[in-house]
Amino acid sequence: MNRFSWFDATSIKEAFEQVTATVSEHIQPKGPKDAAVFKTGGVDLLDLVKEGLANPSRIVNIRNIPGLDEKSFDKKSGLRLGANVTLAEMAEDPVIRENYLALHLAVNHAATPQLRNMSTLGGNLAQRTRCWYFRSLDHECFRKGTGTCFAQDGENEFHAIMRNEDCASVHASSVATALMAFNATVEITNSKGEQKTVTMEEFFIHPSDDSRYECILKSDELITAVIVPPVSSGTKSAYIKQGARESYDWAIADVAVVAEMSGSTCKKVEIVLGAAAPIPFKSMEAIGQLKGKTINDTTAGNAARAAMEKATPLTKNGYKVDVFNAIIKRAILQLV
C-alpha cells in the first residue's frame, strides 16, 4: 500500500473540507493523482489501494460521523437506513426480515459474516465492480475511462449477459438488486448541506453512458441514507442468489422479486436481476409478462424467458442465461 495520511471526520462538514475527489475520479488514467478520498467500511477502498489502482494521499474516515448509522422504520413512511448502517446490522434486523424478506435474504447472502460486520450500506452501493480486468493494474480497460473491454472475447465466464456491448462488467452489489426491487431511493447530501433523493435507476450509471463512473456521486456528495418505501400487507418478496458454491462467493446470477399479491394473482411486480448487466437490471420484459397474471409454473416460466429474451451472452457465459431462467422462475414461484 502507498503511504497516506489519515483524517478522522466527526461531521459531514468536516469531511467535505478534506475530501478532494471520489475514488472513481482518482483512479481514472487522467484523474487527480494527489487525492483525498472518503472511506466508510474500507473494504473496497483498501482492496483498490492494495492492488495499486488507488493511491490516495489522504483517507478521510467518515465511519465515525454521528447519526449516519441510524435506522428507523414506520409502517407509513417505510424504512430509513443511514449510510453507515452495516450489512450485519441489516442482516439481523427483525423489521427487515418481516417486511422486506428479499432484502433480508440478499444481505444475508452477501459477502461473509466478517465482511458484513465491516461493510456499510453506503459503501456497498458505491463500491466498484469486481471485473478482473478492471481490478488489474495491467489492463487499461473501458470501465476505467479509456481503452477497450478485455472481457468481450477474454475470460468472461462471470461477466454480463445483458447490455454488455461496451463493457461486460457486472455491478458487485447484490444488496442493490433487492433494494431496486423495493423501489428504494438514495439520499445524497452535498457539501452545502443540500439534499436530493434519487431512485436506484438514477443512482447507477451504465458504462455506455459514462464509462468512468458506476454511480452519480461527485466529490462534493455523500450518500447519507437509503430509503425503502413501505410495503402493503399483500406484498410478498423473494430473492435467490446462485454462486459457484454455497460459501462465500460473488453471485453468478441473483434475482429479487417483489409483488403485490391478491391471492395467487400478481397485481404489481418488480423483477430485478443482479450480475446480469453492468448495473442492477430491472427486467421490464419479465414484469410486463407477469403483471396481472395468476402465478403458476407456466406464467413464471414465461416471465423468466421474457427476461432472457434480449440476453447477449459472450463466448464463455452462455450458461448464465440458463441459470437466470431457472432462478427467476423459482423466485416467482416462491411468492405463492
Next chain:
Amino acid sequence: MKDKSNQSHSAEAETEALVNKNVSRRSFLKGAGLTTAGTVMVSSGVMAFDRPKPQAKKAIGPGATTINLRVNGKTRTIAVEPRTTLATALREHLQLTGTKIVCDRGSCSACTVWLDDQPVNSCLMLAVEVGDSEITTVEGLSKNGQLHPVQEAFIEHDATQCGFCTPGMVMTTAHLLRNNPDPSLEDVRHAVRGNLCRCGTHPNVFKATMAAAKKS
C-alpha cells in the same frame, strides 16, 4: 569456504544456545533470521520509542504515529503509519503471530479477530481506526493457561491440517458459541462461510464445533 563453515558453526552454536534457553520455535526462527541477515531491525514501537505518549489527533501521518491498542485485555502502545493494517500491527508490532495473513483481501478470513466481540477481517482494517475498541485475537482465547473449548475440540477432532486457516476458524466458531451455545449444524456452516480452508477440513471443523458446544 572458510567463512561459510564459520557461519554454519556459529548458527549451530546459536541453535544449541537457544535450545538450552528453552525458547519458542518462533523466537528461534527470528533469532536465526537475524543472524543470517546480519542486521537488526526494530519494528516495535515499544522498542523503538522511549515510552511514547499516545496522540489522539484527528489528522495523522503519513509517518508513524503512536497509538494505544487494547488487545486481549491489555493496552499496548505502538507506532504505526496510517497504512498499517490491524493484522500487520498485531503480527509485526505486537508479535501476536497467531493471526494469519493469507489472502490479505478479506476473502479467506484467516485474519479473523474480534473487534468488540464482532469477528472482522483484520487485513482490511487499519490499526489507526480501531480506536478504543477491544481486540481479541486467538492468543486471547485461553484463560489461565486453559485452552478454549473450541481449541480443545479442534485438537481432539483433528480439525486442522496445514493450520493456516485454523486461527480464523477458531475465532469464528468460538464467536458463534458465545452467542449461540447450542447451534445446529447449519448454524455452524453459516458462521464459517467466509473461512476458506484449502485442505478441505471443514467436516472436522463442523464436528469439533458441535462437540465444543456440547461440552460447554
